[in-house]
Amino acid sequence: MTxxxxxxxxxxxxxxxxxxxxxxxxxxxxxxxxxxxxxxxYDAGQREMELGSFVPAHLLPQLADTDKLLxxxxxxxxxxxxxxxxxxxxxERAMECEADSMLLPLSASxxxxxxxxxxxxxxxxxxxxxxxxxxxxQGSHTRIEVGISTAFGCTLQGRVEPAEVVRLVKAAIxxxxxxIGLADTVGYADPTMVRSLxxxxxPIAGDKLNCGHFHDTRGLGMANVYAALQAGISRFDACLAxxxxxxxxxxxxxxxxxxxxxxxLASMNIETGQDFNALLAxxxxxxxxxxxxxLHGALARAGLPKTMLQERAE
Amino acid sequence: MTxxxxxxxxxxxxxxxxxxxxxxxxxxxxxxxxxxxxxxxYDAGQREMELGSFVPAHLLPQLADTDKLLxxxxxxxxxxxxxxxxxxxxxERAMECEADSMLLPLSASxxxxxxxxxxxxxxxxxxxxxxxxxxxxQGSHTRIEVGISTAFGCTLQGRVEPAEVVRLVKAAIxxxxxxIGLADTVGYADPTMVRSLxxxxxPIAGDKLNCGHFHDTRGLGMANVYAALQAGISRFDACLAxxxxxxxxxxxxxxxxxxxxxxxLASMNIETGQDFNALLAxxxxxxxxxxxxxLHGALARAGLPKTMLQERAE
Numbered sequence: 001m002t003x004x005x006x007x008x009x010x011x012x013x014x015x016x017x018x019x020x021x022x023x024x025x026x027x028x029x030x031x032x033x034x035x036x037x038x039x040x041x042y043d044a045g046q047r048e049m050e051l052g053s054f055v056p057a058h059l060l061p062q063l064a065d066t067d068k069l070l071x072x073x074x075x076x077x078x079x080x081x082x083x084x085x086x087x088x089x090x091x092e093r094a095m096e097c098e099a100d101s102m103l104l105p106l107s108a109s110x111x112x113x114x115x116x117x118x119x120x121x122x123x124x125x126x127x128x129x130x131x132x133x134x135x136x137x138q139g140s141h142t143r144i145e146v147g148i149s150t151a152f153g154c155t156l157q158g159r160v161e162p163a164e165v166v167r168l169v170k171a172a173i174x175x176x177x178x179x180i181g182l183a184d185t186v187g188y189a190d191p192t193m194v195r196s197l198x199x200x201x202x203p204i205a206g207d208k209l210n211c212g213h214f215h216d217t218r219g220l221g222m223a224n225v226y227a228a229l230q231a232g233i234s235r236f237d238a239c240l241a242x243x244x245x246x247x248x249x250x251x252x253x254x255x256x257x258x259x260x261x262x263x264x265l266a267s268m269n270i271e272t273g274q275d276f277n278a279l280l281a282x283x284x285x286x287x288x289x290x291x292x293x294x295l296h297g298a299l300a301r302a303g304l305p306k307t308m309l310q311e312r313a314e
Numbered sequence: 315m316t317x318x319x320x321x322x323x324x325x326x327x328x329x330x331x332x333x334x335x336x337x338x339x340x341x342x343x344x345x346x347x348x349x350x351x352x353x354x355x356y357d358a359g360q361r362e363m364e365l366g367s368f369v370p371a372h373l374l375p376q377l378a379d380t381d382k383l384l385x386x387x388x389x390x391x392x393x394x395x396x397x398x399x400x401x402x403x404x405x406e407r408a409m410e411c412e413a414d415s416m417l418l419p420l421s422a423s424x425x426x427x428x429x430x431x432x433x434x435x436x437x438x439x440x441x442x443x444x445x446x447x448x449x450x451x452q453g454s455h456t457r458i459e460v461g462i463s464t465a466f467g468c469t470l471q472g473r474v475e476p477a478e479v480v481r482l483v484k485a486a487i488x489x490x491x492x493x494i495g496l497a498d499t500v501g502y503a504d505p506t507m508v509r510s511l512x513x514x515x516x517p518i519a520g521d522k523l524n525c526g527h528f529h530d531t532r533g534l535g536m537a538n539v540y541a542a543l544q545a546g547i548s549r550f551d552a553c554l555a556x557x558x559x560x561x562x563x564x565x566x567x568x569x570x571x572x573x574x575x576x577x578x579l580a581s582m583n584i585e586t587g588q589d590f591n592a593l594l595a596x597x598x599x600x601x602x603x604x605x606x607x608x609l610h611g612a613l614a615r616a617g618l619p620k621t622m623l624q625e626r627a628e
Contacts, residue, residue: 005506158620188619190581191540192319218619219574219612220581223537226505253612260533267504267534298533298567305502305532306472 008234010271014048014211015041015258017286018069019084021243022062023053025293031065033289035072037282041240044278046258048080049073050103050237054090070097082145086117091131095140101179103145104128106172108165109154112185116149121164125171132176146177147213151197153188162197170204180205181237184224187217191227198231213237214256215244216296221256222264229270236261241283242296257297259283267308276304322548324585327575328362328525329355331600332383333398334569335557336376337367339607345379347603349386351596355554358592360572362394363387364417364551368404384411396459400431405445409454415493417459418442420486422479423468426499430463435478439485446490460491461527465511467502476511484518494519495551498538501531505541512545527551528570529558530610535570536578543584550575555597556610571611573597581622590618 018037022029029037041049051073052066066083073081082101085091094102106124107113113121132144150157151165169180182197189197194212201209212228213236214221225236238261244254262274276299283300332348343351355363365387366380380397387395396415399405408416420438421427427435446458464471465479483494496511508526515523526542527550528535539550552575558568576588590613597614 005509007506153619153621155620158624186619187616188621190578192321192582195319217612217616218577219571220536220578222534223540223578226537226540253615257533263532264504264534264537268506298531301567302501302531305467305500306469307467307502310472 007229007268008232008270010234011229011265012048012235013046013258013261013265013272013274014050014082014235014237015046015240016050016213016237016255017239017241017243017258019050019052019063020237020255021239023060024245025062025243025290027290028062028064029289031068033285034065034069037286037289038069038073038076040278040282040285042076042079044275044282045273047078047273048082048235050082050084053084053086054093055084055086067093067097070099074098085131087127088130088134091134095135095138095142099142101143101145102131103147104131104177105147105149106168107149107154108160108168109150109157111157112150112154115156121168122171125168125175128172128177129175135176143178144176145179145181145211146172147181147183147211148172149183149185151182152184152193153186155186162200165197166200166204169201169209173205173208178208179211180209181211181213182209183213183237184215185213187215187220189214189224190220191223194224194227195231198228198233202231209233211235211237216242216253216256217245221253222260225256225261225264240279241286241300243286243290243293245294253296257299259299260297263299263304267305321543321582322546322584324548325543325579326362326549327360327572327579327586327588328364328396328549328551329360329554329572330364330527330551330569331553331555331557331572333364333366333377334551335553337374338559339376339557339604341604342376342378343603345382347599348379348383351600351603352383352387352390354592354596354599356390356393358589358596359587361392361587362396362549364396364398367398367400368407369398369400381407381411384413388412399445401441402444402448405448409449409452409456412454413456415457415459416445417461418445418491419461419463420482421463421468422474422482423464423471425471426464426468429470435482436485439482439489442486442491443489449490457492458490459493459495459525460486461495461497461525462486463497463499465496466498466507467500469500476514479511480514480518483515483523487519487522492522493525494523495525495527496523497527497551498529499527501529501534503528503538504534505537508538508541509545512542512547516545523547525549525551530556530567530570531559533567535567536574539570539575539578554593555600555614557600557604557607559608567610571613573613574611577613577618581619
């Protein structure tokens, strides 16, 4: 369903703060706080959340309680929980925990792929195929989602060729990916690049291309979302308070802020099901749990415009 | 000239920091610093600047040296200097100083117009006509530019009807406006509103509609610029370091940051003539001159992406 403007009428915002937001922080948020986060986010209307990552706990102690979060998420009706998995072992755990979706990061940058997973992109494709085989052999319902990271450039390698992104998307789908997202992991994208790359991938991926993941590192997060909306994308990752900054850019903002994205979409008459007051109340809790960490996002400072408050009063 | 993307190939960024940026600050930047600002901005490639406002000095002591700045600007070849004028008396001064352009703010919000100028929008239209008559009688070359403020909503009145904006643009042109800009004075616009309002005004104003003025109060400044670019607009106001916040929203960001806008456009292969290193060096000076004031903008924190540095090295 689209508006007269050609934009989607409804958009899903997947909250990824519990994974992408927390993984680079030097602290561990207690499990009890994370459970409260999930409940409050659910109460605020969020129906998709990335809860953590199944990597060895010594690598990411911040995310070591991912199984507990998944177990809780499964008690909340209609909540789709995804987890990041870097390999078959992680995928096995995701399937054991009956995650709705397991997200495999596939770096379009060769250099980033080697640095992050010690594997080439094509070796990651082979892993996807093995995960698909294991999943199908078990009759698991966990969906295989592939996030093409560094799709718009990379801090190590610099330029990433769109043709390489297209090639990898095709290979990932052939290997078993049921959903594809394009991620601007390091905040290099601009709206022209976004529109162009999504439109290049759409003929190959079709409806499987269903997620945009934008970091606001250089202030273009919302413009990039708008460009992806124009390409027909209707699902976006975001972090409350814009956490998830890049370790290579101290103080730089992270993912697009959930509350700002929800505000922009609401202003554009695109439904997201999010309750602003509840989001901002959860944000205040997150500010306590992450005391001292830089938070981002404009709505929390500026508040809703009077025009939107008028609409609600009517 | 447009790209294949349909976007303009070249964009003018008018630096408005010396007017919109400084006018709400509780301090006065010394004239010598402002002259250095103008020179450095010029050296960074800026060719349009709004330098101040011809209002009574007791109302805006921060801008009381506007005549001196104009005199200096006229020594810099190719620099187009504009000044804000609220009335005929201000326009007389702008013409005496041979400003290239005088900008009349015309609030689309009736409430804002009364609060800001103690006149209704239609009374301001009458002033524009008197200014045009005076200008033509003198044979002055100072261009009459009208900025429709609160075009996307108002903190006092809330909603502003697009039909009222269209009516006022038509009346302003009939009264003598040679250039029209649409301003999101309080940061209420979203990309759909921007695209829609610019497209509604274009049939009436044609090429005269040549400026977008967006505040980043709620984080949508760049997305709104992108929407206006898609409507064919190729001239934007901006403030270095994103100064110019709203007095009603403490801590909220101001105008779109010049350096971020220049970065987005450069990344999109749209020419602006701006030199990033020079802009960022001037930003550091501004940070000293405005010591303690909140600055905004993402590029200064995150730096240029490696992809753009690669291009420059080639």
